[in-house]
Amino acid sequence: MYLYGASGHGKVVAEIAEESGYHIDAYIDENVSKKKMLGYSVFHEPPQENIDIVIAIGNNRIRKNIVEQSALFNYVTLLHPKSSVSKRVQIDEGTVVMAGVTINAAVTVGKHCIINTNSSIDHDCVLEDFVHISPNAALGGSVYVGEGTHVGIGANIIQGIKIGKWCTIGAGTVIISDIPDGSTVVGNPGRIIKITEL
Known part of the structure; x- marks a missing residue:
């Protein structure tokens, strides 16, 4: 390899x-x-x-x-042996899951994603290709994250939220409403400070 x-x-x-x-x-x-x-x-x-x-x-x-x-x-897909990944999770090629990660039942993770240290992804989430979930970020159940989006360190996303493609969710941001494509979001609650046309 x-x-x-x-x-x-x-x-x-x-x-x-x-x-x-x-x-x-x-x-x-x-x-x-x-x-x-x-x-x-x-x-x-x-x-x-x-x-x-x-x-x-x-x-x-x-x-x-x-x-x-x-x-x-x-x-190749890599899962750290000290991650906790449900047997009912689908993870596509090239994705890396790091130590301390929890991924619960019925989650779908796309190609070439990074699920970084100690992050948590709850049931029924969908992550499209090239997503990066940073250390200590937490996604509630049924969150959808679009292609190429970066969820920053310690960010929290409540259940049922849809985040668009190629967004940047700042460190520590709390997301309580849907986010359109190309958005940069910061703060608690999260506010959009920039939208980049894709």
Whole structure:
């Protein structure tokens, strides 16, 4: 297995892979100044097609760009052994679930998502592709999160909320009403401070 992205996030993903019993061959990173990380070599381009890979980059748009440009990789899903994931959860390829995460029954998680440390996702939530749920964020039941949205550290989203695509939910924000596509939201209760046209 190869990890695409030799940065801080890549260190965490490497340890999840190790604890899950995967053999890591190397990192891949376009920064030619990077030679080694955690004792693993850093390559500056993929060694071949059809390799097993996890994109270990926190930026949602960069992950999506890599996927769109690299259709011939086999994307691996990683679940930290100290996460609590219901057997009735559907998690798609390339997603990484970190330590301390709880995902309850009937949740659907899309491709290349990051479910970060100690976050909580309750029953019947849907996360589209390239979503990042940051550490200690909490989603109530039946929350829908659109593609590419980043839910910040410690944010709280009450049950039944729909959040649009490519939104940014600020750290500590409390979401009590639906959020349209492209919104940046901060505060308690959350208020939209910017909408970017998609």
